Amino acid sequence: MRSDFRFFHRLRVRYSEVDWQGIVFNAHYLTYMDVALTEYFRNIGLDYKQLAQEGKMDMALVKTTQEFISSAMFDDELEIGVRISHVGRTSYNVEFEIYKNGFEDMVFRGQTIYVNYDPVKRKSETVPDFFRSLVQAFEH
Amino acid sequence: MRSDFRFFHRLRVRYSEVDWQGIVFNAHYLTYMDVALTEYFRNIGLDYKQLAQEGKMDMALVKTTQEFISSAMFDDELEIGVRISHVGRTSYNVEFEIYKNGFEDMVFRGQTIYVNYDPVKRKSETVPDFFRSLVQAFEH
Amino acid sequence: MRSDFRFFHRLRVRYSEVDWQGIVFNAHYLTYMDVALTEYFRNIGLDYKQLAQEGKMDMALVKTTQEFISSAMFDDELEIGVRISHVGRTSYNVEFEIYKNGFEDMVFRGQTIYVNYDPVKRKSETVPDFFRSLVQAFEH
Amino acid sequence: MRSDFRFFHRLRVRYSEVDWQGIVFNAHYLTYMDVALTEYFRNIGLDYKQLAQEGKMDMALVKTTQEFISSAMFDDELEIGVRISHVGRTSYNVEFEIYKNGFEDMVFRGQTIYVNYDPVKRKSETVPDFFRSLVQAFEH
Numbered sequence: 254m255r256s257d258f259r260f261f262h263r264l265r266v267r268y269s270e271v272d273w274q275g276i277v278f279n280a281h282y283l284t285y286m287d288v289a290l291t292e293y294f295r296n297i298g299l300d301y302k303q304l305a306q307e308g309k310m311d312m313a314l315v316k317t318t319q320e321f322i323s324s325a326m327f328d329d330e331l332e333i334g335v336r337i338s339h340v341g342r343t344s345y346n347v348e349f350e351i352y353k354n355g356f357e358d359m360v361f362r363g364q365t366i367y368v369n370y371d372p373v374k375r376k377s378e379t380v381p382d383f384f385r386s387l388v389q390a391f392e393h
Numbered sequence: 394m395r396s397d398f399r400f401f402h403r404l405r406v407r408y409s410e411v412d413w414q415g416i417v418f419n420a421h422y423l424t425y426m427d428v429a430l431t432e433y434f435r436n437i438g439l440d441y442k443q444l445a446q447e448g449k450m451d452m453a454l455v456k457t458t459q460e461f462i463s464s465a466m467f468d469d470e471l472e473i474g475v476r477i478s479h480v481g482r483t484s485y486n487v488e489f490e491i492y493k494n495g496f497e498d499m500v501f502r503g504q505t506i507y508v509n510y511d512p513v514k515r516k517s518e519t520v521p522d523f524f525r526s527l528v529q530a531f532e533h
Numbered sequence: 534m535r536s537d538f539r540f541f542h543r544l545r546v547r548y549s550e551v552d553w554q555g556i557v558f559n560a561h562y563l564t565y566m567d568v569a570l571t572e573y574f575r576n577i578g579l580d581y582k583q584l585a586q587e588g589k590m591d592m593a594l595v596k597t598t599q600e601f602i603s604s605a606m607f608d609d610e611l612e613i614g615v616r617i618s619h620v621g622r623t624s625y626n627v628e629f630e631i632y633k634n635g636f637e638d639m640v641f642r643g644q645t646i647y648v649n650y651d652p653v654k655r656k657s658e659t660v661p662d663f664f665r666s667l668v669q670a671f672e673h
Numbered sequence: 674m675r676s677d678f679r680f681f682h683r684l685r686v687r688y689s690e691v692d693w694q695g696i697v698f699n700a701h702y703l704t705y706m707d708v709a710l711t712e713y714f715r716n717i718g719l720d721y722k723q724l725a726q727e728g729k730m731d732m733a734l735v736k737t738t739q740e741f742i743s744s745a746m747f748d749d750e751l752e753i754g755v756r757i758s759h760v761g762r763t764s765y766n767v768e769f770e771i772y773k774n775g776f777e778d779m780v781f782r783g784q785t786i787y788v789n790y791d792p793v794k795r796k797s798e799t800v801p802d803f804f805r806s807l808v809q810a811f812e813h
Contacts (some may be wrong), residue, residue, distance in 0.1 A: 407707070407708050409704045427688055427689060428687050428688075468711070
């Protein structure tokens with residue numbers, strides 16, 4: 254529920270994202286999660302683009318689950334709650350909940366597991382300490 | 394594994410679907426699943442577009458899980474296995490596995506639960522008998 | 534150039550919108566134009582979603598030209614200038630220019646012609662007076 | 674018209690590509706053009722992916738015009754005509770026309786200008802002779 258989240262990213266549904274039924278096509282929720290996680294990172298002091306470019310940190314989505322609870326429509330303003338619920342040795346878990354702006358009813362819930370990934374070696378690698386510290390400082 | 398599937402849809406990765414890492418961006422796998430399920434339906438004798446237009450059957454994705462096992466790149470030919478593993482009273486489960494054409498290693502695995510949906514009443518409804526019969530005839 | 538525009542919509546490039554070269558894939562610029570025009574409408578007092586739903590006004594893109602002048606990359610903040618340069622009897626022309634936030638160099642320029650469209654009759658129709666008035670009041 | 678084209682790529686409209694009006698959202702036509710050009714290249718003996726990877730040839734879209742003549746809907750099979758109408762020193766022009774499979778009426782017409790691009794030097798470069806020869810052999 255809303256109170257589980259200390260960070261929300263707000264975005265507005267684009268016309269190109271709704272389908273024939275007039276509701277957001279399911280694939281776009283994965284993009285919403287990706288956008289919201291980038292903003293969560295920025296909010297706790299991490300510039301994802303810079304980290305990736307400098308080879309200091311990259312990530313790969315390994316598993317994700319989505320539940321579609323109610324519909325979002327064109328022009329709806331959505332609030333996307335993001336929290337990192339667990340940081341393991343080489344991976345971390347992120348939880349997402351989406352609400353319509355001003356409403357309590359949930360639109361969508363998602364969980365993801367990312368692996369910290371070395372783009373040169375092409376394999377998983379220990380989550381860096383600066384990441385672990387920033388996440389813990391924010392979430393606790 | 395491949396032998397679990399009696400139907401495969403083949404498609405080629407578009408340039409617009411790969412990201413900065415040169416691999417298919419995760420959201421596009423939901424589109425691939427959607428495209429492959431439409432073709433599965435056509436293959437067993439169901440025209441999804443016509444059924445939806447005539448109000449005889451529509452569907453809503455309620456839950457899905459994806460695992461990203463290896464990467465697909467621009468211009469790769471993918472084989473998307475689709476099977477309906479269970480038909481319940483108002484819902485059905487679909488399983489997907491994606492392979493690169495000619496290779497045994499799995500790229501992706503997904504599970505989805507769809508609810509049979511009445512677009513006028515905006516609620517779930519019993520899966521029609523013709524659907525149940527066509528699926529059982531094909532899968533068994 | 535920037536001073537030709539009285540309205541700018543700002544958005545940030547999503548990771549899903551960049552391609553293997555690390556730059557925004559061309560098709561997404563059409564989505565950017567669409568998003569920015571919806572916000573331009575909102576800014577002059579038109580709620581596009583409501584007008585379309587009430588059948589008071591809809592539109593169809595009939596012709597568009599795009600020039601790709603420099604590249605936009607992941608996480609860039611873009612400012613999209615929008616202006617309606619001409620309102621004809623059944624159509625109107627919209628011009629777009631995109632700049633990186635804080636820079637003078639143009640990234641993109643686009644022109645579009647929309648036809649005012651009656652979604653029930655499926656044909657073009659005279660641009661409504663309220664639209665013409667709101668545009669003229671804003672642009673002049 | 675159809676007889677101007679010696680190459681057609683066929684594809685089927687995806688559910689994710691249609692909008693609330695039930696027709697293909699305009700931005701997807703740029704993706705269709707991109708997909709069809711890759712297939713045109715393959716057809717005349719050029720593997721675009723390999724050329725780009727080996728640094729032998731890359732391309733950048735500099736200008737494009739699209740005309741939306743009639744609508745394409747979900748599940749429509751489209752035939753995308755592609756021809757390279759002019760090869761200049763550092764650029765080439767490509768023309769596209771889209772028809773519904775089995776119908777003579779045009780859905781869409783597009784023109785594009787691509788610059789041959791050196792991805793390392795990040796500037797335009799003379800179109801390679803092998804490209805010019807293969808295009809001329811096919812088109813004439």
